[in-house]
Amino acid sequence: MAEKIDETMPISEFIDSSYKGSGKLQNMCLLISGGDSGIGRAAALHAAREGARVAIIYHTDEERAEETRCAIEEEGAETLVIQSDVGKSAQCEAAVTEVIDKFGTLDVLINNAGFQKPYASLSDISDEEWTAHFDVNIHGMFYLTRAALPHLGEGASIINTTSINAFAGNKHLVPYTTTKAAITGFTRALALQLAGQGIRVNEVAPGPVVTPIQLAFKGYDEDIIERMGESTPMQRMGQPRELGPAYVYLACKDSSFVTGQTLHVNGGMIVNA
Template sequence: MSKQIDENLPPAEFIDDSYKGSDKLKGKAVLISGGDSGIGRAIALHFAREGAKVAIIYHSDAEAAEHTRKGIQAEGADALVIQGNVGSSADCNAAIAQVMDEWGALDVLVNNAGFQKPFASLSDISDAEWTAHFDVNIHGMFYLARAALPHLGEGASIINTTSINAFAGNKHLVPYTATKGAINGFTRALALQLASKGIRVNEVAPGPVVTGIQLTFKDYDEDILKDMDKMTPMQRVGQPRELGAAYVYLACRDSAFVTGQTIHVNGGMIVNG
């Protein structure tokens, strides 16, 4: 399964036949924000192949969400597609309620929805643009986790998507990088708070990956998009499918002794801190 996102990037790959499911998430109910495309779609398909029932939240791209639904169902898994704005507390509460109404359980929450816009200078960033980054990238995590918590039992998992930018910085993405740093703190603090309940909280930090979020560079400075493969020591951008197994690991019992941690999937980029 692949899709050409832009002429400057290779076709996006979400899952392939080399990934063999082994029921690691059989019967588990999962909710993924930003699950309609990019890394979110890859997570959804890998979870479905592992036997999970998969719900996704999407913001506005109904066509992409429908493609993901069909992909989940093609894996023989139950799918639930929810439209909503994770920056709205009410929408997050409603999404959790819909999952509970549908399946009566929630075992894994993946906070993956993200918003990114590049700026050349701090002075170019408006109040509204700064707030928009935090609404989607960190407030949404808080709203969803808070709504999910009463329904999560021992063995449940919360997985957050952060970024290499939180560790290495990015001069073009100051608001985005700030939110990703906040996610690191949120992940570690919540992991400590929930450890006694047997609920694990971890995060995945991708490097540059073939997703639609990269297209924010197209009008800003297309050379960044063209040269994105040069950012990594492996001299290529990552594929969404190359993230899927990291989320599976953090969602299943294989990682039962792992909490408050970060898995870096970044092509060898240097992590500071």
């Protein structure tokens, strides 16, 4: 499955025929925020191919959400598509309730919803824009995890999407980078808190990937999009399909002795963390 996001970017690829499911997530239920596009869609499709029931949360893009629903169903998986603003606590509670009402259980939570906007200077960032980054990227992660936690039992997994920017920094994305660093702290602290309950908490830190979030640079500096892949030793941007298996690994029993960790998928960018 592939999508042309924009004329300035490569085609975005979510899953291909070379990935063979082996039942790693058979009969498990996953909830993925930001599951309608990009890395979230890739995680959803790989989970579906592994036998999971998949619920996704989207914010406003109904067309992409419906495309993802169809793609999950083509994998033979049950799905649930929820429109929600993860920056609002009550809506996160309602989303989790909807998942439990439909599937009766929740085994894996993937906190993937994200927002970014570039700024040339710290003085260009308004209070409202600063707060908007935290509402989506970190407050929403807290609200959704808190709502899900009573339904997660031993063997469950929480997977958060951070970013290479949390470790390397990005002068154009100060608010985004700050929230992504907060996710790393949240992941490590929560992993320690939940280890005794048998619930694992990890994170994936993508490098530059072909997803709609990169379109934030349009109108700011479109050359950044064209040069984005040059920052990696592989000299290219990653594809969402190259991230999907990382979420499967952290969701399934293959990673049963892994918690509080960051899985870097970034084309060889060394961050020493």
